[in-house]
Amino acid sequence: MVQQPSYFSLSDLVETDQRYAEVKRQLSPFERGSDEYLKKLIELCPLTQYVDDAELNKQQAIPVPNSQEDGYGPVYRSVLSPERQVSCFDISLPSFYHHFQLCTRLWPDNKCLGVRPLDAQTRTYSDRYEYITYAQVEERSRHLGSGIMSLVNVKRCKSLDSNDFIVAIFSHNRPEWVLADLACQAYSLTNTALYETLGPEASEYIMNLTGAPVLLFAKEAISKVISVLKDLRYVNTLICIDELTDSELHMLNSSLLPRKQNTNGEEISFHCLSQVEKIGATVQLPTTPPTLESIYTISFTSGTTGVPKGVVVPQRNATAGLTGGLAVVRIGKPDGTFMKDMCFLPLAHILQRQFLAYGLSTGGSLGFLHDPSPTNLVEDLKVLKPDYVVLVPRILTRFEQAIKQSLKKANYKGSKLPPALIHQIRASLGLDNAKFVLTGSAPISVDTLNFLSNALDVQMRQGYGLTESFAGMCFGEGSDINKGTVGPVGITCEVRLKSVPSMGYYADKDGKGEVQIRGPQVFTEYFKRPEETKAAIDDSGWFSTGDVASIDDAGLLKVIDRVKNFFKMAQGEYIAPEKVENMYLSSCPLVTQVFAYGDSFRTYLVGVVGIDEEVVKNTLAHKHGSLDPLRGENLANAINDNIRIKRDLLRLINGCCAQNLQGFERLHNIYVAIEPLTVEKNLVTPTLKVKRPVASKYFKEILYDLYEQGSLIKEDKL
CATH class of the missing domain: 3.40.50.12780 (ANL, N-terminal domain)
Known part of the structure; x- marks a missing residue:
């Protein structure tokens, strides 16, 4: 028996589902999998336009028959493909890189990556964007990938086409970030990204766990890179994605390297991006495009507790x-x-x-x-x-x-x-x-x-x-x-x-x-x-x-x-703090951040709240005009120091959630600030999830004082 392929593409779906007969008809003049076919299929998306609006509004995902088990609800699939899940656009496009290559073939002169250029004379940015084209991005990323492979593998004494290593990227968004990402894909190299806001310990952990021998970084991060370099065991190639002069590169390589070799005895050296691209253009390594199973990236989720977890993608x-x-x-x-x-x-x-x-x-x-x-x-x-x-x-x-x-x-x-x-x-x-x-x-x-x-x-x-x-x-x-x-x-x-x-x-x-x-x-x-x-x-x-x-x-x-993030109050009620926080954030325009805290020996919650300065002032102005001239933390301090003002603010905040939170889930006292929860303080992750144990310790004295002050709303009927 011939084994059926494990993939089911969007092109398979439109060729077999009668609802997409019009799509199939318009694709019929082209050879399936050809650039013309794929271009037309892209033009004919999204699929939602081929399903009756009334049908789609009535049900957009449907339960799979006989899929419900004890302790579970039924399995739901999209009504656009209810029989089988789609795995890719077309089997000829097994990766994001193949999609990009298709666009480069179809539209090589299209604008791709754009920036506002800086005028060297006036030091001001242009009022227009300048772009490099798809063809230019393809060529530069290929040269960059060839250069990275050459530099890293010469130092490892391996064949130049060895792609058994991970590339780390440490930069804010810019075209060079994308060039590096595409360079990795061109040679089936896995990459990982370091958050700019990650502390040195987390960055060091990720670099050493992945064994990344190469790190690309922005010029403003040079001091950070040098400071952690002594603890990076496997790095041998450091690439600044900004332009560096020959004298700057000489200084970095001769005077500012904390050590000359990594733990494998490989030489460590600084380079700039243009230099690496020139090396790659000279060597011209053939590309090795990825397959469906090639590891694109390892994306580290900055967990609320413990070290980051790397999601293999x-x-x-x-x-x-x-x-x-x-x-x-x-x-x-x-x-x-x-x-x-x-x-x-x-x-x-x-x-x-x-x-x-x-x-x-x-x-x-x-x-x-x-x-x-x-x-x-x-x-x-x-x-x-x-x-x-x-x-x-x-x-x-x-x-x-x-x-x-x-x-x-x-x-x-x-x-x-x-x-x-x-x-x-x-x-x-x-x-x-x-x-x-x-x-x-x-x-x-x-x-x-x-x-x-x-x-x-x-x-x-x-x-x-x-x-x-x-x-x-x-x-x-x-x-x-x-x-x-x-x-x-x-x-x-x-x-x-x-x-x-x-x-x-x-x-x-x-x-x-x-x-x-x-x-x-x-x-x-x-x-x-x-x-x-x-x-x-x-x-x-x-x-x-x-x-x-x-x-x-x-x-x-x-x-x-x-799930899991809940605690028990003194009266026996369980509280899910993330639910509470999300309800305040999604319902109340007065607040921008919320950290809800419950002491198991108490019967009510207290919290630390970030406020929207202008909205709070405008809302309270009719009753508390003394707040008008205050700005920033001076405004927050004035609210914290005045029980009457803070109570009025808290009643307004709780009023926004009156229909969605039970009485025991509402905050009874608060400490306000403009932005109390920041990544720099290690209180939230880069994706802004509260690091609950850290925040509890950080605000320990404030939370204690709030409980000592008592509930500000206990006379209200909650």
């Missing part, structure tokens, strides 16, 4: 995640031109990595901030005017408050904004051309999404996924978001809920439980952590996410809680 996970996005997100513009994206979220995070793949698989272009500070976002958006952008909820809530503030100043009281005003608002944020805005990674209120959708006349999409699923596996839109859901599971995953009896969730009875996912988009191991892998993935391949959710009749997922 094969190309099959990445290309599945990419395909899932292509199936539901519109690719081109109606006039046939290509999309522009602002590459804003750190590329070390998997969500931006997914949309990097999306952009460079559709002939689109990516723009980068002229300076990595998020404060530059709006300035650069106004110059770039992207067609879509991926942003975290914190940025969107700031947009919301800025728009509301401007409407208030203009004394506008209407419920429906006129087109001219919408145009003005869009232009003020650089979203003149935006077709959609996608958000993920943290909760956001339905009210915020609806307000921004109306104020900007733009489609707001909320995604759900994890590093372990190569980011988005659900992409909600429109009515999905209005219901507070993150949409249906995509075509490259399946999902089910698992009962959590200890928290009162019974997936087979009340339809609520821990989210489990399985399929081509889902990882299969943590790097060198077999125990962690076994604990996370069961024998049937189901990965337990730690998120608690419900699935409604339309098959839409709604995340409502987190």
